[in-house]
Amino acid sequence: MKLLPSSEIWFVTGSQHLYGPGPLKQVADNSAKIAEALSTSKRIPYKIVFKTLATTPDEILKVCEEANSSATCAGLVLWMHTFSPSKMWIRGLSILKKPFLHLHTQFNRDLPWGEIDMDFMNLNQAAHGDREAGFIHTRMRLGRKVVVGHWSDPEVQDRIGAWMRAARAWQDWQGAKFARFGDNMRQVAVTEGDKVATEMKFGFSTNGYGIGYLVAKIDAVTDKAIDALVADYAKRFTLAPALRKGGKEHDALRYGARIELGMRAFLDEGGFKGFTTTFEDLVGLRQLPGLAVQNLMADGYGFGAEGDWKTAALLRAMKVMGEGLPKGTSFMEDYTYHLSPKGHQVLGSHMLEVCPTIAAAKPTLEIHPLGIGGKDDPVRLVFDAKAGAARAASLIDLGNRFRLIVNEVDAIKPPKLPNLPVARAVWECRPDFKTACACWILAGGAHHTSYSYDVTTEMLEDFATIAGIELVTIDADTKLGEFKQNLRNNEVYYHLSQGFRA
Numbered sequence: 133m134k135l136l137p138s139s140e141i142w143f144v145t146g147s148q149h150l151y152g153p154g155p156l157k158q159v160a161d162n163s164a165k166i167a168e169a170l171s172t173s174k175r176i177p178y179k180i181v182f183k184t185l186a187t188t189p190d191e192i193l194k195v196c197e198e199a200n201s202s203a204t205c206a207g208l209v210l211w212m213h214t215f216s217p218s219k220m221w222i223r224g225l226s227i228l229k230k231p232f233l234h235l236h237t238q239f240n241r242d243l244p245w246g247e248i249d250m251d252f253m254n255l256n257q258a259a260h261g262d263r264e265a266g267f268i269h270t271r272m273r274l275g276r277k278v279v280v281g282h283w284s285d286p287e288v289q290d291r292i293g294a295w296m297r298a299a300r301a302w303q304d305w306q307g308a309k310f311a312r313f314g315d316n317m318r319q320v321a322v323t324e325g326d327k328v329a330t331e332m333k334f335g336f337s338t339n340g341y342g343i344g345y346l347v348a349k350i351d352a353v354t355d356k357a358i359d360a361l362v363a364d365y366a367k368r369f370t371l372a373p374a375l376r377k378g379g380k381e382h383d384a385l386r387y388g389a390r391i392e393l394g395m396r397a398f399l400d401e402g403g404f405k406g407f408t409t410t411f412e413d414l415v416g417l418r419q420l421p422g423l424a425v426q427n428l429m430a431d432g433y434g435f436g437a438e439g440d441w442k443t444a445a446l447l448r449a450m451k452v453m454g455e456g457l458p459k460g461t462s463f464m465e466d467y468t469y470h471l472s473p474k475g476h477q478v479l480g481s482h483m484l485e486v487c488p489t490i491a492a493a494k495p496t497l498e499i500h501p502l503g504i505g506g507k508d509d510p511v512r513l514v515f516d517a518k519a520g521a522a523r524a525a526s527l528i529d530l531g532n533r534f535r536l537i538v539n540e541v542d543a544i545k546p547p548k549l550p551n552l553p554v555a556r557a558v559w560e561c562r563p564d565f566k567t568a569c570a571c572w573i574l575a576g577g578a579h580h581t582s583y584s585y586d587v588t589t590e591m592l593e594d595f596a597t598i599a600g601i602e603l604v605t606i607d608a609d610t611k612l613g614e615f616k617q618n619l620r621n622n623e624v625y626y627h628l629s630q631g632f633r634a
C-alpha cells in the first residue's frame with residue numbers, strides 16, 4: 133500500500149516512588165515482557181514497544197510530548213502495574229494528541245494463594261491502580277478504549293489488535309491528501325460536506341483539481357508502459373475475447389490502461405492517498421475510469437464516485453485498518469433490492485467501481501456500453517463478491533458534527549446474473565432488512581459506503597472513539613425504537629459536547 137505510515141505503539145507503565153528501586157525495576161522488567169509478548173503475537177498487527185516506566189508528573193509529561201512529536205507513534209497503551217496517583221497524569225494527558233488504550237491487566241495471571249504476601253500484593257496492584265487511572269481519564273472526558281483481562285488472553289490481544297488497526301488508520305489520516313477530479317455530482321446532498329470542519333476534525337485535506345491536469349498525465353503515458361500493463365492484465369484477469377490482442381476492442385483496453393497509468397502518476401506525484409471522480413466532468417477523457425479505479429482501490433487508494441470525498445477518505449482508512457487481512461474492502465453502493473417474502477436482499481454494485489479485493493474468484497475484464505456519461509464504452513472488471521460476514525460504513529456530515537453509521541451484513545453467493553456487466557455483491561442485513569434499512573435511513577446514512585469483510589465493527593468503533601465522533605451501529609441486537617431514541621439522545625450529547633468547535 134502506498135504511503136502507509138510506519139507505525140508502533142508505545143507501552144507506558146505508570147507507578148510512583150513509594151515502592152523503592154527494587155520493585156520499580158521489577159515493574160519495568162514485567163512491562164517489557166508484556167510488550168514483547170504482545171509484539172510477537174500473531175494477533176497483534178504491528179510493533180508494541182515498552183517505552184518507559186513513568187513515576188513523576190515530569191516523566192509523564194515528557195513521554196506525552198515525545199509521543200505527540202513522533203512520526204511513528206500511532207498511539208499509547210497505558211497500564212498501572214502499581215498505584216500511580218493520577219493527578220500526576222493531568223499535565224501529560226492534557227496535551228496528549230495521540231490515541232490511547234487503557235489496558236487493565238495484571239502481570240501475574242493466577243494468584244499463588246498459598247504463598248501470597250504483601251510484597252506480592254504491592255507488585256500486582258492494577259486492580260486498584262487502574263481504577264485511579266480510569267477516574268482521571270473519565271474526569272478529563274478523554275476518549276479511550278479500555279481492554280480488560282490477562283495480557284496472554286487471545287481475546288484481550290484481539291481487542292488490542294483491533295484498536296491498533298484503528299490507531300494506524302488515524303495516523304494515516306493525519307496530513308493525508310485526497311484529490312477530487314471535478315466537483316460533486318450536481319445537486320447531490322449526502323456527498324457534500326464541510327471540508328474545513330473535516331480537516332479540523334480528522335486531519336486530512338481534500339482539494340479539487342481540474343480534469344485537464346489529469347488528462348495531461350493520461351496523454352503523457354507511453355505506449356511501452358501501456359504494453360507492460362496490458363500484459364499484466366492478461367495474467368491477473370480473464371480477458372473478454374474482444375479485448376485481447378487482435379480483438380476488435382483491444383484499443384479500448386489499451387486506453388483503460390492509459391487512464392490507470394496517468395491516474396497513478398498524478399496521485400503518486402502529488403502524494404495523494406485517495407481520489408474521487410465524477411461522470412459529469414470527463415472533458416478530454418474517452419472513457420469513464422472504471423478498470424483504473426478498480427485497480428487503484430485494490431492497491432489501497434481510497435475512492436468515492438460522483439465526488440464523494442468523505443467515502444474516499446473512509447475507504448482509505450478502512451483499507452489501512454484491514455491491511456494484511458485477506459478478504460478485502462471496497463467502495464460500494466446499495467443499488468437495488470430483492471423484496472421476496474422468502475427473504476429480502478440487497479444487490480450492491482456501482483456503475484463500474486467495485487474493488488477486486490472482494491472478488492470471490494478471478495475477475496473477468498470486459499467492455500460494455502454505459503447508460504450514463506456519454507462516453508465510449510468503458511472497460512471494467514466483472515465479478516461476484518465473496519460470501520460471508522461484512523460491514524457497510526458511511527460517514528456523513530450533519531452540519532454540527534460527523535456521524536459514522538455501520539451496518540453488519542451477511543453476504544451470500546449471488547445468483548447467476550448473466551446480463552449484469554458490473555461487479556456485484558448480494559447481502560442480507562442484520563438484524564433484518566426492514567429494521568436495518570429504516571435505521572440506516574433515519575440515521576442519514578449515504579447510498580455510498582465503504583464495505584469490508586476484514587474491518588470489524590470493533591475497529592470502526594475504536595476509530596470513531598479516536599476521532600471523537602458519533603457512531604451508530606446496526607447489528608443483530610438493534611431494535612428500531614431504541615435506535616431512534618439513541619439518535620435523539622445523541623443530538624443533545626454531541627451538540628453540547630462540541631460547543632463552538634464543531
Ligand code: MN
Nearest residue numbers: 437438465580
Ligand atoms: Mn454512486
